Amino acid sequence: MSTLTDPPTESFRLSQLIYDTRYRSITIQVVAFILILAGMAWLVNNTISNLQALGKDFNFGFLKNAAGYDINQMLIEYNNQMSHGRAAMVGILNTLLVAFLGCLTATVLGVFAGVLRLSKNWVVNKLMAVYVEAFRNVPLLLWIILIFAIMTESMPRPNDFRGEDATSSMILGDSVAVTNRGIWIPRVGFTNSISGQEAVAPTEGAVPLASGLFDWVVIFGVLGLSILAIRFIRRRADRIQEATGVRPVTWYQQIVLLFVPVGIALFALGATIVQPYLRGFNFTEGIHLRNSLIALWFALSLYTGAFIAENVRAGILAISKGQSEAAFALGLQPNRTMSLIILPQAMRVIIPPLISQYLNLTKNSSLAIAVGYMDVRATLGGITINQTGRELEGMLLLGGFYLVLSLLISGAMNLYNRSTQLQER
Amino acid sequence: MKKTVLFGALTVTGLVAGVASAATLDDVKARGTLNCGVSTGLAGFSVPDANGVWKGFDVGVCRALAAAVLGDPMAVEFVPTTGQTRFTALASGEIDILARNTTWTFSRDVDLKFDFVGVNYYDGQGFMVPKALGVSSAKELDGATVCIQTGTTTELNLADFFRTNNISYEPVPIETNAEAQQQYLAGACDVYTTDASGLAATRATFENPGDHILLPEIISKEPLGPLVRHGDNEWADITRWTLNALIAAEELGVTSANVAELAAAPTDNPEINRLLGSEGELGAMLGLAPNWALNAIAAGGNYGELFEQNIGESTPIGLARGLNAKWTEGGLIYSPPFR
16 A cells, blocks of 8 residues: 655745735635625614614614605505505605606607607707707706796696686697696596496586506406417418418408407496596596606606617617618618617617616606605605604615615616527527 | 725714714804704794894794803804704704704604703694685685695694595695795695794785785694704703793893893892892803803893794784783793792
8 A cells, every 4th residue: 555645735824815826815805805894883883872872763663653644646545544654655656657657758759869860851860969968968856847847837727727717728628637736637437347446526417437456457458468369460470471471461350459359348347538627626537647747757758868869879870881781782661671670789789778777767756856746755755754753764765665676677677688689599 | 995985984974973972062162153953944933134144033042042052142053954854954963953943742752852942932733825715714625735844743734634624635745935835826736734823924925915814723733942852951951941041031021132231230039130140050050151041132132022023013924922922921931930
């Protein structure tokens, strides 16, 4: 048996931690990690001792107590006897509403403005340049306040719509009222509503018309199924076209599928358009779009739309000119060239910055404070904190909410981004 | 880079950490100015004049306190706060005293950890409407749009009032009195509700005050008073007794005009002597100079003088003393004895 002897190893010296490059990087990381941990521990400790000095504890029990305050815009049922947690939920939904509407409108505006800014028409091109530069370079807060001030100061009062000698009248066939308290638009009510039990004030002599969540679930469910069926028909047409070279005529099937099932659902539920009308101090019925929502929504859309327009323009310019020349050489129309050749490639450039614009818009919605829009900052982060004195807890919850929301948005957009990326085989 | 950020964060929290511990009196003396939280502008109570000098009834309390503690009524740094920011400003130590039409309630005193040092105005919540609206009672306001300052007791009272009367309303949340005034005058709300004194003060600044009426209903008790952080009893004592000194001075007939003369030589009224420091050591017990109350009264006058100059019947705001008359005249304004 032979024994293997290890070569004599040099014993480890402490100085190697600093002078030996094999260990140095580990040393630095460990030291930095300890420092960060110590810093965090110190911050937590400091918070605890300061809370003790103020005689406050740290708990979230206040969320269960009655809120006591009213909120003007509610997407779910709420009254002032419900809890602070419920009030926070109402605020969260209001934030989500304005963020969703804002992202949608900003995208539409941005894509239009971005494409039109590349137009060869001098007037269109310059108009879009003015829009982009004006909105991109003036603070968002000013736009919010400007739109809000125009709405409150220069629109007629509800009282001006009243009586024989009314100085203002409703527009679009007496269905939309633009006032200095917001805009009232018609809504859809259901005579055979499944779930709705809203206390609806009837017009003189009319039956109250409810509309509940389940009614809309049914209608959008039917619509979703129709769209799936249409996609199935299109795929089938594609297959037949690839196999035989002749595309079957399907447009009438698509139209029937799109409208008839939804029409039947609407008819079964007894859908009726309910118009706003003047009663007492204000308009009633219909949907009330408050000034605060309008100002915030439009300002956020116009402002973010200007940034998105630049992203879109950059994306289109990033596609080599040869692509469109090749498409023209194949005999494609300009709009088909745009939708089949340019935009799919441009999306790869557009989407990553688009994600951050969506995140910006969502976080900027907290500027609601300027116009009194009751978002989550105003309910949980404003009145609740003020009435309960739970600043730390409220702010942590608020920060946590925006963090989770931003991560969700960027997660979803990253998935979409992956689907548009170049597929490499 | 990471470390720079860390050290930055440490420094910032270190600065914040210092706040809650030290005694407020020492802080104020070391700083040489008093940090006083006031409203963002409410005529008669706290509003800067054309030269940017803060004037008003609540401002008067802070000036008296600065005079008592520092000997100089002008050594006050006024910090405008909204209904929502005021409590955080006080709790965090940004201000030493909050004198901002703040209602004394149980939860603010006990749960929010503040100490109310007294009441300088007994108020109640009212409603203001344009005359043209043709409303004569708050109970006729079903469906009205109401401007309301957020983060106030009035917001909660409003909710209670409409709920118990089983009528509905649409709240328009606003941050400051100025914003409310603008929205109300533009007709974006039918009604403005806040403390009745605030409504009177706001109406006084309108172009046509006569076009607007206050409805007869007063729906709540709003005892307004200055407050300080809970836990610093010495500082609370100083502010409480400065306010009491102003109230006692009115009762004893000590005014800004005669205070110097009364303090120069002992009078036959021992309470005046104790108040003004020519007898006993009340000032030393508070940790202040013997002439603390003399300075406080000389700063803007006694309680009655402050009332008359800023919000009384001779001013555009024109509030009657009412509940705020001294107790000997049927009001609630009463100071414990200086003994």
